[in-house]
Amino acid sequence: MREGVFSDGRTVSISGNLEEIRDLGGLKFAIIRDFEGRVQVVLSKKFSDPQLMSALDSTPRESVVRVEGVCRSDARAPSGFELKPTKYEVISRAQSPLPIDVAGKTETSLDLRLDWRFLDLRRPEVSAIFRIQSKLGLAVRKFFEDRNFFEIHTSKIVGQATEGGANVFPIFYFKRSAYLAQSPQFYKQMMIAAGFERVWEMGPVFRAEPHHTPRHICEYVSIDLEMGYIKTYDDVMRTVEDLMVSCIAYLLENAQDEIAVLTSTQAMGEEISLPAKPFPRVSMREAYSMLAERGLSIPYGSDLDPAGERALGEAVKEKYGNEFVFLTEFPWSVAQFYHMRKEDEPDWTNRADLIFRGLELCTLAQREHRYHTLVEQTKEKGLNPSDFEFYLNFFKYGVPPHGGGALGIERIVMQLLGLKTIREAVLLPRTPERLTP
């Protein structure tokens, strides 16, 4: 928190955390860190008040302090200027030693960092991740606004589980049982049936899956979109493709400082570059043979395993030079009842995944909107249509052909920045083991 104009000779103040004191005897340098960055404060036996010097000396690191003083340009200072203090105040004293190393001189395990997340987030290279995430959110909003998508907010408390597969968290809803939403998908489609034409939503979803992997968390932020009046699901793919490219372009333009912080501290494992459009499309059937050429055998008609996704990512990068790839035409055997099948080949569907650097970022599909076909598919998947009456009703009274998809914002950040685990990309990750802070 800064007050005043930081130019030569002006009296200014900075409030923030006392990061470090470098004590050279008669000369001391104190580094104060606020949300903007770091400011160097210089003290000397020659020109500083001895009481002020000893007060600073006895302040534990990370305490919140306020320094008022004269701003002086000096090429020797890290930022080109420094403060000669006239007033010093300890606003809130920190206990010591600190439970984790905030200065970053020793690496602290992620688990302990998450226990002390508020201290961990004081590190600029950690907060940079979330500044980028915040800007990504802005880019997403801007993108949908530009394309006349209508933003919706659907309920996260639901009366029945939507999709098969993913487990749901049961909760108490007064005297009834309910669940935390694992996807807004049915509600997005409901809004298409309501005539909203194109909708999007960004909000939390919940998955009660006991995974122990670097790419799963039990609560994540989902970017959801649904488009009415599509001709094919390639309309959805092109939208997702445009979304990714415009988001990356936005970050390259507007998050240069944050990217620089991450690059300079080696917190970032990957370079960010603007991907070329269109992203390569590889059908599942092509993927099977591409992977077979690499000695990886995926049973025909089944989904890729994580090793398969990684290998496909590499193969596509070699062949097409793109880190993104749409994996298209999923087999009906692994599809959901609401996915639309290919007209001429009913064993395959209009469903695709977007894979970025070997990890699934997005699942999208054209939905089956023809009521009777949908009911048939429900039965074919061994489900009871009456359990899905609320959903099936959307299709009884006129609904345009539509499709949509969902992307996990944390996975985008993780893959874009080359983070080792998705937990780095969440302020407060929820895993099967972690429910606090």
Place this chain on the structure above:
RNA sequence: GCCCAAGUCGUCUAGGUCGGUCUAGGAUAGGGGACUGUCACUCCUCUGACCCGGGUUCAAAUCCCGGCUUGGGCGCCA
């Protein structure tokens, strides 16, 4: 849910295979001291740890069993 691995000062680690000079070493943080341009400041000095419970043994940080915690892989998924 299944499989594998790991728990040592506040923090990050060495040691463990072959049990015994390990009285557990180093770095960083913390206390004390020296130092007038640091920017991972430097130097001297001090404090500080073997996850818990049981077992084997003359002897356990080290080997065995159980528990707890954590990390990774798989199924599944964004």
